[in-house]
Amino acid sequence: MTTPLRELTIKKVQEGLLKGEFKALELVQTFFEHIQTRDPEIHAFLSLDQEGAAREAEAVDLKIARNEPLSPLAGIPFAIKDNILIKGLPATAASKILEDYVASYDAFVIQKLKEQNAVFLGKTNMDEFAMGASTENSAYGATKNPHDLERVPGGSSGGSAAAVAAHMAVAALGSDTGGSIRQPAAFTGTVGLKTTYGSVSRSGLIALASSLDQIGPIAKSVEDAAIIFNAIRGKDPLDATSTDGNYGEELLNPDFEKIKELKVGLPKEYFEGGLAPEIQSGIELALQKIKSLGLKTQEISLPHSKYGVSSYYIILPAEASANLARFDGVRYGSPKTEKTLRDLYFETRGHGFGSEPKRRIILGTFVLSSGYYDAYYEKAQRVRALIKNDFEQAFKNVDVILAPVTPTAAFKFGENSDPLSMYLADIFTIPANLAGIPALSLPTEKNPPAGGLPVGFQIIGKAFKEADILGLGQFYEKLTTN
Amino acid sequence: MSSPINKKVLEHLAELARIELTEKEQEKFLEELESVLGYFEELKTVDTSKVLPLSGGTSSLNIFREDSERENTNQGQGKKDFPSDEKGFLKVPPVF
Numbered sequence: 001m002t003t004p005l006r007e008l009t010i011k012k013v014q015e016g017l018l019k020g021e022f023k024a025l026e027l028v029q030t031f032f033e034h035i036q037t038r039d040p041e042i043h044a045f046l047s048l049d050q051e052g053a054a055r056e057a058e059a060v061d062l063k064i065a066r067n068e069p070l071s072p073l074a075g076i077p078f079a080i081k082d083n084i085l086i087k088g089l090p091a092t093a094a095s096k097i098l099e100d101y102v103a104s105y106d107a108f109v110i111q112k113l114k115e116q117n118a119v120f121l122g123k124t125n126m127d128e129f130a131m132g133a134s135t136e137n138s139a140y141g142a143t144k145n146p147h148d149l150e151r152v153p154g155g156s157s158g159g160s161a162a163a164v165a166a167h168m169a170v171a172a173l174g175s176d177t178g179g180s181i182r183q184p185a186a187f188t189g190t191v192g193l194k195t196t197y198g199s200v201s202r203s204g205l206i207a208l209a210s211s212l213d214q215i216g217p218i219a220k221s222v223e224d225a226a227i228i229f230n231a232i233r234g235k236d237p238l239d240a241t242s243t244d245g246n247y248g249e250e251l252l253n254p255d256f257e258k259i260k261e262l263k264v265g266l267p268k269e270y271f272e273g274g275l276a277p278e279i280q281s282g283i284e285l286a287l288q289k290i291k292s293l294g295l296k297t298q299e300i301s302l303p304h305s306k307y308g309v310s311s312y313y314i315i316l317p318a319e320a321s322a323n324l325a326r327f328d329g330v331r332y333g334s335p336k337t338e339k340t341l342r343d344l345y346f347e348t349r350g351h352g353f354g355s356e357p358k359r360r361i362i363l364g365t366f367v368l369s370s371g372y373y374d375a376y377y378e379k380a381q382r383v384r385a386l387i388k389n390d391f392e393q394a395f396k397n398v399d400v401i402l403a404p405v406t407p408t409a410a411f412k413f414g415e416n417s418d419p420l421s422m423y424l425a426d427i428f429t430i431p432a433n434l435a436g437i438p439a440l441s442l443p444t445e446k447n448p449p450a451g452g453l454p455v456g457f458q459i460i461g462k463a464f465k466e467a468d469i470l471g472l473g474q475f476y477e478k479l480t481t482n
Numbered sequence: 483m484s485s486p487i488n489k490k491v492l493e494h495l496a497e498l499a500r501i502e503l504t505e506k507e508q509e510k511f512l513e514e515l516e517s518v519l520g521y522f523e524e525l526k527t528v529d530t531s532k533v534l535p536l537s538g539g540t541s542s543l544n545i546f547r548e549d550s551e552r553e554n555t556n557q558g559q560g561k562k563d564f565p566s567d568e569k570g571f572l573k574v575p576p577v578f
Contacts, residue, residue, distance in 0.1 A: 363515060384535075419514050
């Protein structure tokens with residue numbers, strides 16, 4: 001294969017396949033060769049499926065040979081976060097408790113990708129049960145940032161982001177509960193989309209916090225993210241919160257003349273100090289470029305966003321403590337039948353969960369317990385309502401909101417070792433989850449300056465208006481690629 | 483304000499959550515949870531009297547699907563990963 005892997009976007013792969021520049025099988029083999037050389041130092045993958053990937057690639061080659069029409073994602077090599085189920089493959093969610101678990105069905109998003117003949121290279125590393133912002137919480141060892149091996153790739157979808165950034169996959173799926181797609185995308189110079197709550201089915205996603213979790217793409221370009229989002233979205237009878245939404249042609253083919261008319265909100269609270277110099281200058285650069293595209297900006301206020309971390313770290317552990325009750329050594333895990341049930345529960349959960357899940361289950365149990373429910377859980381839900389109201393007010397005056405993704409660029413391993421400082425890394429991403437609205441993280445520049453780290457910025461949109469943020473993202477990308 | 487969490491409360495929570503904690507974990511968690519709960523204190527300053535608790539990510543209500551027969555295609559699939567089974571049933575310790 002002569003085309004360098006780093007240059008391959010979804011459309012370029014399809015062009016290459018249709019023009020006969022390479023075969024789908026050849027492409028898959030090249031990716032596995034690259035993974036074998038590069039992944040030992042990055043550790044983005046927890047498991048690979050060479051056989052399954054080759055089989056799917058051959059099916060695509062056969063379609064091409066027979067001149068059958070190809071779906072937009074046919075033959076595209078994907079990396080899938082290990083909390084999303086692919087039938088017959090392991091799904092550990094990076095936890096010891098699911099070490100031997102093999103998925104017995106396909107997640108809805110996987111069914112959608114299979115219908116398009118997408119190829120799955122393997123399952124990617126993450127923070128255990130998606131709890132974390134660095135992949136340091138994986139029970140199988142951390143993933144490293146391809147831009148600097150001493151730094152984290154972000155998390156929890158750190159393996160997916162690192163796989164795309166190191167050209168070990170054309171695109172990936174991740175899940176975003178409080179920033180788990182956007183923050184690793186920002187740390188690795190990739191594009192990540194947190195989708196509107198309800199736009200993508202959660203069926204087959206190992207649940208963390210059901211009122212916040214959403215699956216979304218991590219890709220090399222905004223255009224790729226749009227193609228993937230359009231492929232995986234839609235109503236699924238197995239997720240009652242999912243809906244088709246009202247998406248039109250502009251999702252895939254944005255009209256840049258209309259994008260120019262969008263009004264960009266700048267939330268003053270998000271820029272009031274606390275930003276590292278590289279983020280500050282990155283955001284200023286992004287803002288300048290957006291203005292140079294002809295878009296108007298307006299200062300807005302989101303006064304309750306600063307309480308997002310507190311509200312989130314009450315709501316999330318509460319929901320997680322309930323969702324993770326099923327990992328009890330009977331339904332999941334390896335029961336030793338000679339034990340009493342009580343011993344089995346304590347031992348399986350005590351040994352099977354890492355520190356962060358234990359900490360969050362205990363915290364969740366506490367905020368839901370009698371005497372503390374009103375002061376913590378209900379209070380947090382009321383604050384969540386205020387945060388959502390702020391966005392609704394702001395969106396009366398603006399169409400999209402520009403914000404930082406993270407307070408700093410990728411940090412070093414062990415740098416945020418106490419839980420609270422790690423929780424604060426999510427301060428700019430959490431509000432979109434609490435409000436259920438979509439948000440895109442994209443690099444401020446195509447390539448970070450020599451020796452520097454990637455910096456991302458966020459475009460937050462109205463519910464079910466992914467077309468606005470993806471359209472503006474593609475418009476922005478035209479500037480950075482030229 | 484004194485922290486609402488102490489060793490006794492932590493032990494009770496671990497009991498409720500069915501999680502075995504070592505002595506060392508207890509000490510560490512106590513310290514970390516105190517710091518996190520301390521951070522949550524900021525919520526007390528927020529006036530939330532005019533809003534209702536927001537429990538979900540969607541405002542959709544009463545989403546039903548047709549109550550129809552459907553074929554279950556993955557029955558028994560998880561069995562091969564299960565350490566013990568008998569006559570097609572999964573074997574676990576007595577529940578009652």
